[in-house]
Amino acid sequence: MELLLQGGTALLPDGGATRCDVYISGDSIRSLDGAPADARGFRTLNCSGMVIVPGLVNAHTHAYMTALRCCGDDLPFDRWLFRRVMPLEERMTPEQAKYSTLLGCMEMLQGGVTAFLDMHMFPHAVAEAVDISGMKAVLSRGLSGGEDDPQGGARRIREALEEVDFLQGHPRISCMLGPHAPYSCGEAYLREIADLAGERGLRLHTHLAESKGETETVRARYGCSPVEFYDRCGILRPDTVAAHCVQLGEADIAILAERGVAVALNCASNLKLRNGTAPAAALREAGIPLCLGTDGAASNNSLSMLREMGLCALLNGDFSARDCLRMATAGGAAALGLADTGAIAVGMRADIAVFDLSGAAQQPVYDPAATLVYAAAGLTARHVLVDGVPLLEDGAFQTIDAERVLFEARRIGIAYEEILKEDAYV
Ligand SMILES: [Zn+2]
Secondary structure, three states: OEEEEEEEEEEOOOOOEEEEEEEEEOOEEEEOEOOOOOOOOOEEEEOOOEEEEEOEEEEEEOHHHHHHOOOOOOOOHHHHHHHHHHHHHHHOOHHHHHHHHHHHHHHHHHOOEEEEEEEEOOHHHHHHHHHHHOOEEEEEEEEOEOOOOHHHHHHHHHHHHHHHHHOOOOOOEEEOEEEOOOOOEOHHHHHHHHHHHHHHOOOEEEEEOOOHHHHHHHHHHHOOOHHHHHHHHOOOOOOOEEEEOOOOOHHHHHHHHHHOOEEEEOHHHHHHOOOOOOOHHHHHHOOOOEEEOOOOHHHOOOOOHHHHHHHHHHHOOOOOHHHHHHHHHHHHHHHHOOOOOOOOOOOOEOOEEEEEOOOOOOOOOOOHHHHHHHOOOOOOOOEEEEOOEEEEEOOEEOOOOHHHHHHHHHHHHHHHHHHHOOHHHO
16 A cells, blocks of 8 residues: 655654655655655545654553453552452453453554553453454463462463464564563473573563562562562563563662663553652663553553653653653564564654644644653544554544444443452452
């Protein structure tokens, strides 16, 4: 497909902004100067007065949990997890997981997200939803297990490898192995996963050093920090993506840097669950690649990467709007291993979000990058393209049956409300 994004202002990799007409041929950006003279029969999307940015990359989320948004707010952490999130998660059917993931895809597309790194419990349902959406994703079947649950752990690894094989060669979806966390995986189990990653050439995606409780648990069990524990199990490999990384000492940061781990910051989720703020400046200082993620809607409660960029800038005085935008685009693309994406430049894949900044909450615009990061948290994208294919055009979904997904989401909400009325969960 040939497509012209006409009349917008593109944010460029060098931090500049320029008026341009982006011409897309097939899956890539061919020109920033409009259609070539011999171009025929291309479609035009009006972008006048709008800002054109690389598609945002959500580098850590759980899209199947989107239907758990606001299912148990303002509760102490234990009640939120054990009486709200887990009972619903355990009873979620694959069909509900599919629609919950599609709901997440809708929200992410409206927020200008083109790719995400996902940890989930529903291999076929999540992959099916992502396939329908047209988005790019790297999927990780969450792996937990150890001495107290050897069969469950083995089954989860089996499911993960089946998913890896099933998605082999998919043009937009790939996999990482997903050890859940240092407190939910035993030592031998983690070593097994690290060995598998080496044998199969798979990268790893995990939660790490999220809470003080995690640090206490790991210290009591193994006599070291969560980072040190992961390191001795072989989980900290080049290109491992570790989400959170809030509770870190200096030695932990040095280990992460030495091993080549990328860190996905999850600012809103960490604040919501009272876990604090990751030492982003120290991580950057150590040369650790950084990207941004929303985590799941149960602990955020939004999948907005626009809000995530703004929070990151507000929480970390040393990070400018452009730093945050870079982490949410090129940084995320690198962490996910996506080739040729994350910048508006000739030859790059046409993974693009277009935002209209003409509204009252954004005007006037002095610097489109600053407006996007600091004044656009609730804004929805006008157009979103993945590999040159419009998935959201003039605000309308092109691949997802939005009415059906919203209907199913309401049905899930009604069913879950009944579950939460049961004595055990009140
Ligand atoms: Zn998470």
